Every structure is written in C-alpha cells, then in structure tokens.
Amino acid sequence: MSSTADARTPTNSPLPTVFSAISSLASPQQLRRSASLHQRLTRWSSRTQTPALSLVLPTPHPAQQTMIAESARFNVAACGRQIGKTTLGIDRLARAAADGQPTAWFAPTYKYLEQVWRALRLALEPVTTGKSEQQHHLDLRGGGSVDCWSLDDEDAGRGRRYGLIVVDEAAMVRNLEDVWQASLRPTLSVLEGGAWFLSTPKGLNFFHRLYQLGQDALEREWRSWQMPSSASPYIKPAELEAARRAMPERVYAQEFLAQFLEVEGSGVFRGVQAAARLEPIGPQRGHTYTVGCDWARSNDFTVFSVVDASTYEQVAMDRFTQIDFEFQTERLHRWADLYKPRVILAEANALGQPLVERLQQGYGRLYGDSRRALPIQAWWSTNATKAAVVQALSVAIEDGSLSLLDDAVQTGELQAYEVERLPSGMLRYGAPSGQHDDTVMALALAWAAASVETQTTRSSYAFSR
Numbered sequence: 001m002s003s004t005a006d007a008r009t010p011t012n013s014p015l016p017t018v019f020s021a022i023s024s025l026a027s028p029q030q031l032r033r034s035a036s037l038h039q040r041l042t043r044w045s046s047r048t049q050t051p052a053l054s055l056v057l058p059t060p061h062p063a064q065q066t067m068i069a070e071s072a073r074f075n076v077a078a079c080g081r082q083i084g085k086t087t088l089g090i091d092r093l094a095r096a097a098a099d100g101q102p103t104a105w106f107a108p109t110y111k112y113l114e115q116v117w118r119a120l121r122l123a124l125e126p127v128t129t130g131k132s133e134q135q136h137h138l139d140l141r142g143g144g145s146v147d148c149w150s151l152d153d154e155d156a157g158r159g160r161r162y163g164l165i166v167v168d169e170a171a172m173v174r175n176l177e178d179v180w181q182a183s184l185r186p187t188l189s190v191l192e193g194g195a196w197f198l199s200t201p202k203g204l205n206f207f208h209r210l211y212q213l214g215q216d217a218l219e220r221e222w223r224s225w226q227m228p229s230s231a232s233p234y235i236k237p238a239e240l241e242a243a244r245r246a247m248p249e250r251v252y253a254q255e256f257l258a259q260f261l262e263v264e265g266s267g268v269f270r271g272v273q274a275a276a277r278l279e280p281i282g283p284q285r286g287h288t289y290t291v292g293c294d295w296a297r298s299n300d301f302t303v304f305s306v307v308d309a310s311t312y313e314q315v316a317m318d319r320f321t322q323i324d325f326e327f328q329t330e331r332l333h334r335w336a337d338l339y340k341p342r343v344i345l346a347e348a349n350a351l352g353q354p355l356v357e358r359l360q361q362g363y364g365r366l367y368g369d370s371r372r373a374l375p376i377q378a379w380w381s382t383n384a385t386k387a388a389v390v391q392a393l394s395v396a397i398e399d400g401s402l403s404l405l406d407d408a409v410q411t412g413e414l415q416a417y418e419v420e421r422l423p424s425g426m427l428r429y430g431a432p433s434g435q436h437d438d439t440v441m442a443l444a445l446a447w448a449a450a451s452v453e454t455q456t457t458r459s460s461y462a463f464s465r
C-alpha cells in the first residue's frame with residue numbers, strides 16, 4: 001500500500017490538525033482558532049492535486065512510525081488505550097483517499113463514528129468535491145473517496161470495492177470473524193486492497209486470531225504489533241501510574257499493556273473459585289456483621305449479602321424475586337434480627353430510595369409490633385461509585401482477604417462480570433448484556449461496609465479522553 005504520502009515535508013503550521021479534531025470535539029471554527037503552534041505537523045501534498053491543496057495531519061509519533069514503516073497488506077495493531085490508534089488510522093485512510101483510492105472506515109457502533117467522521121471531513125476538506133453527511137461519504141479530487149460505516153449496520157460495506165479499509169476498535173466488533181469474511185474481505189478483492197485493524201485487546205477473540213496471523217512469518221500479507229500505552233509520547237507516566245494503582249491488575253494489563261488475557265482471566269474478578277469455599281454460618285458471639293443490599297428492578301433479584309467484618313468472611317446470602325415493598329423490608333428485618341449488623345449498605349437509586357427511607361425510619365405493621373429503624377445507609381450507584389466498590393471487592397478476592405460462600409450463582413456472576421469501555425472512553429463495570437450482577441453488587445456493598453475502617457482509600461478511576 002504505497003502512496004505519495006511518504007514524500008512529505010514537516011512544517012510548523014498554525015492550521016487545525018486532525019488530532020485536535022479527534023481529541024477536543026470542537027467545532028471547525030473553534031479548531032481553526034485554537035490550532036496549536038507547537039504541534040509538529042506534516043504537510044503532505046497528494047500527487048493528484050495542485051501544491052496549494054494540501055492536507056494537514058499530525059506527524060506520527062515513533063510507535064506509529066514503526067507500524068507504518070513495517071506495514072503489510074493486512075495490519076493488526078493491538079495497542080493500549082490512548083496510544084494513538086485512531087489517529088494512526090485516520091492518517092492511513094486520509095492519505096490513501098487523497099491518493100485516489102476508494103477507502104472506508106468501520107467502527108463497532110454508530111457512536112464510535114462521529115468524531116472520526118468529523119476528523120476525516122476536516123482533514124480532507126481541501127480535496128473534497130462532494131459530501132453526503134447522511135451517508136458519511138466523501139468524494140475527493142483525484143477519484144478517491146471515503147465511506148464511514150457502523151458495523152451494527154448489517155449491510156456495512158456490502159457490494160463496495162475499496163483500496164484501503166480501517167476497522168477501529170476491532171476487538172469490540174460483534175462477530176468480527178463473520179463480518180471480516182463475509183462483508184469486509186470481499187470489498188478488497190478487486191482492488192487488492194489493504195486493511196488496518198486497530199484495537200485494544202479483549203480476551204482471546206477473533207481479533208487475537210488476526211493478531212496471531214500477523215506474528216506468523218509464513219503469513220506474508222499480515223503484520224501485527226502489540227504496544228503498551230506508554231509507547232505514546234503524549235501520555236504522561238503519572239497518568240498511567242494513577243490508572244495502574246486504581247484498577248484491578250488484569251484490567252490495567254488489558255487496557256494499558258495491551259495484553260491478550262485468557263477469557264477466564266479477562267473479567268474483573270480473579271481467584272473467585274479459590275475464595276468461594278464457605279458454607280453459610282449463623283451469627284457468632286462477639287463478631288460484627290455488615291449487610292449489602294441490591295434491590296430488584298423489573299426482572300432481576302433482590303440480594304442481601306452478609307459479611308462477617310471480624311473474620312472477613314461472607315456468611316449468608318439471600319436472593320429472591322418478590323419486589324413488594326412490605327415483603328422486601330420484612331425480609332431484611334429478619335436478617336437484621338439474626339445478625340444484628342453494624343451497618344447495612346443499600347443501593348438507593350430509583351426504587352431503592354423509598355425502601356431505604358422506610359427502613360431508616362421504622363414502620364408500623366398491620367400485624368405484630370412496629371419495626372424499629374435499622375442502621376441502613378443509602379448508597380447511590382454511579383459509574384464512579386460502582387467502579388470504586390467493585391475494584392475494592394476485586395482486590396480483596398484476589399489477594400485472599402475476603403472468603404466467599406460456595407454459591408454457584410454468585411461464583412458465576414463474579415466470573416462473568418466485566419469491564420466495558422464506553423465510546424466516551426469511560427470504563428463501565430457490569431454483567432455481560434442479558435446477565436445479572438445482583439449478587440456481585442450486594443457483596444461489593446457488604447464488603448465496602450465491612451472494610452471501611454481498614455481499607456486503604458481507593459479512588460475510582462475512569463480513563464477518559
């Protein structure tokens with residue numbers, strides 16, 4: 001995949017850069033005003049244009065340069081967060097398109113597309129002859145073109161011919177294998193086009209298979225690289241250190257060291273099997289207890305989890321579907337009567353709040369004595385608070401500080417629990433779609449309450465652009 005792009009002249013230009021378009025979401029007008037004088041830029045004139053018409057793209061940093069220099073027809077970049085994968089893809093695509101080739105960008109979902117579309121549109125503005133905002137299509141002087149596709153559109157790319165394609169966040173593409181074989185690979189046949197797969201790893205899925213092809217010396221058309229985030233000169237080491245300290249080791253290894261973790265180890269919790277060895281046990285004299293509550297919503301479960309804060313052992317768990325207020329509060333009272341917990345930490349979002357208030361205040365009953373107030377505290381679930389309690393639980397299970405009940409549902413939920421990267425760059429913890437995480441959350445809250453005095457403070461961490 002050669003292009004005249006390699007005959008480029010570095011320059012210090014105050015013009016807008018593709019890079020700033022990606023990173024700031026600023027309007028084109030703002031970008032023009034705020035373009036950095038200090039950024040090293042590359043001005044590149046396509047052989048298909050007059051010299052006055054040139055594109056301005058950021059100079060690839062050394063890790064990006066290595067990949068460009070070593071590239072083959074099919075390229076697989078398994079790299080850490082924020083290293084500059086998308087920037088590299090835009091560079092490759094924009095140069096090929098301005099060089100007269102039909103090109104296409106593929107993103108896992110529509111949400112990943114907008115910033116890239118904006119960046120490509122801006123970068124290629126000087127050579128654009130036609131544009132469809134609706135179809136994310138550019139026609140360029142010299143015959144080149146750009147299509148931007150979301151891969152949640154089943155017809156993405158079908159029937160087209162491309163000279164170069166970029167698949168960004170490839171490890172997050174559902175059915176990447178089918179998509180590649182049935183939809184994308186055929187688009188490259190006629191023109192003998194090339195491809196870049198850019199992604200942070202996500203376990204041993206098909207992206208890993210593609211990566212392996214690139215490592216195989218016999219697969220001459222394929223090349224692959226594995227690079228940690230630290231290979232970018234634009235990420236401060238202190239930022240990486242903060243990320244490393246705040247998140248489970250595996251999450252850091254995957255997201256920032258770009259490691260392909262085995263499926264079993266790629267979740268948030270490790271060592272679950274070894275920790276899950278206890279039978280339920282009743283209250284012990286002199287021990288203190290904490291309870292975590294995750295209330296049912298429409299079709300999931302209410303879970304109470306009881307942790308012995310003296311021994312750091314989970315001693316009981318209750319899981320049921322009835323969402324009637326009276327039923328839930330009564331049931332919690334029974335557990336409270338039994339273990340006399342020092343504190344009950346309960347999710348307060350949505351339906352949780354009235355339940356928590358009722359339990360905090362005490363309430364009268366139709367039959368029997370009225371219920372006294374319980375030592376219950378409201379816990380509000382947000383991305384950040386959830387990350388904090390889940391990360392603390394993960395560390396406790398992994399380092400053996402907390403032992404768990406041998407409960408098949410809870411063990412399964414812990415093992416399946418995962419961290420997902422949102423298009424915004426934030427990390428979101430939760431169960432895989434369609435699965436539950438009630439036992440995980442109740443346990444995380446009971447543990448947060450039990451460990452509150454001894455736990456080293458762990459801030460929640462979300463790496464955002």
Ligand SMILES: Nc1ncnc2c1ncn2[C@@H]1O[C@H](COP(=O)(O)OP(=O)(O)OP(=O)(O)O)[C@@H](O)[C@H]1O
Pocket residue numbers: 019022023058059060061064080081082083084085086087088200232234425465
């Ligand atoms: N060649 C470059 N010149 C200047 N800055 C760069 C370059 N490459 C990357 N960057 C910087 O790195 C940041 C991340 O770039 P980019 O979004 O391309 O990374 P990414 O690996 O795609 O990130 P993510 O993992 O969030 O998808 C950019 O906002 C920019 O600050």
Ligand SMILES: [Mg+2]
Pocket residue numbers: 085086087168
């Ligand atoms: Mg990216």
